[in-house]
Amino acid sequence: MQTGLKGKHFLCEQDWTNEELETLMDVASALKMDNLLDTHKYDELLKNKSLFMLFFEESTRTRNAFECGITQLGGHGNYLTPKATQIDHGETPQDTIEVLSRMGHGIGVRNTLVGGHAYMQKLAKYSKIPIYNMQCDLWHPTQSIADLFTIKEKFHNELKGRKFVISWTSAGNYMRPLSMAQSLITLMPRFGMDVTLAVPNKDFELMPEAMETARKNAEFYGSKFEVCNDMDAACEGADVVYAKGWGPIMAVGDDEKTGVEMINANPGWCVDSRRMSLAKNTAIYMHCMPADRGIEVTDEVADSAQSVIYDEAENRMHTIKALMALTMGNVASRR
Ligand SMILES: NC(=O)NCCC[C@H](N)C(=O)O
DSSP states (O other): OBOSOTTOOBSOGGGSOHHHHHHHHHHHHHHHHHHHHTOOTTTTTTTTOEEEEEESSOOSHHHHHHHHHHHHTTOEEEEEOTTTTTTTTTOOHHHHHHHHHTTOSEEEEEEOSTTHHHHHHHHHHHOSSOEEEEEESSOOHHHHHHHHHHHHHHTTTOOTTOEEEEEEOOOOSSOOOSHHHHHHHHHGGGGTOEEEEEOSSGGGOOOHHHHHHHHHHHHHHTOOEEEESOHHHHHTTOSEEEEEOOOOHHHHTTOHHHHHHHHHTSTTOOBOHHHHHHSOTTOEEEOOSOOOBTTTBOHHHHTSTTBOHHHHHHHHHHHHHHHHHHHHSOOBOOO
């Protein structure tokens, strides 16, 4: 059976049905197993295909997951910056994508600046090849799907009623985007998890659109979504403790100076052993990395047996390979 996913963009988790995301994770499992067994069954799946990777900001895991992934499937990754693509010169999204669509087979874009998602939507309007959101101002879908895949692995596919905590942390040197937290609160309730968003106060809440989607998804899938202003209470009984910093962007917009002051007014939001001991003893600790050790998480937790941060990072590659195989190639599904 054809999946119908060929050519489909991946700009936001909500654009894909649960069934489509399950198909992606099925394919990711097969590709991961192929790597583990060194069987090389899929070395030519995307033979001679080119993936463009347009980065407005630097990246470690995302870039390498895409680049190693396309190489392993027989294709080629082409790294681009706004300067290299003459976007700095004022080239329009239409001109950029019309040209790239005639040469390559997929394009990933990272642009976490305000308007990053709108830029991707403009590209998508003219694109004849799939566009992958490599993190924008609103969403980070290739990270959240790797996280979901990791949770399914760790809990043997039993997610119903698991308590998933996404907590803000006091990482205060600059205002990080909201996209990671927004992706997590909207995606996890769709797969049965009860999501708790922990923030010091209303100023650190996420965009109303994301909060509303999280609530609606929880209602539709029979799970829960709640907001809590106490990190200890949030960690109590958790199955998953995921914690990272972001700026109070809803309260201050792009006023970085005020935002940083507000972050620094809330010290001590850090995952340490005491907080992990409030969670279930089978709980896992997650972070998309780069983690600010000593501020977001102690070394003791990040390096503990409960920490799955390196599995998450590895799973970026397997899930991204599946995404590319399904949308750039001719993979069929058994579902
Ligand atoms: N694994 C990732 O793709 N991590 C990106 C997160 C970095 C970004 N500065 C953020 O804090 O959201």
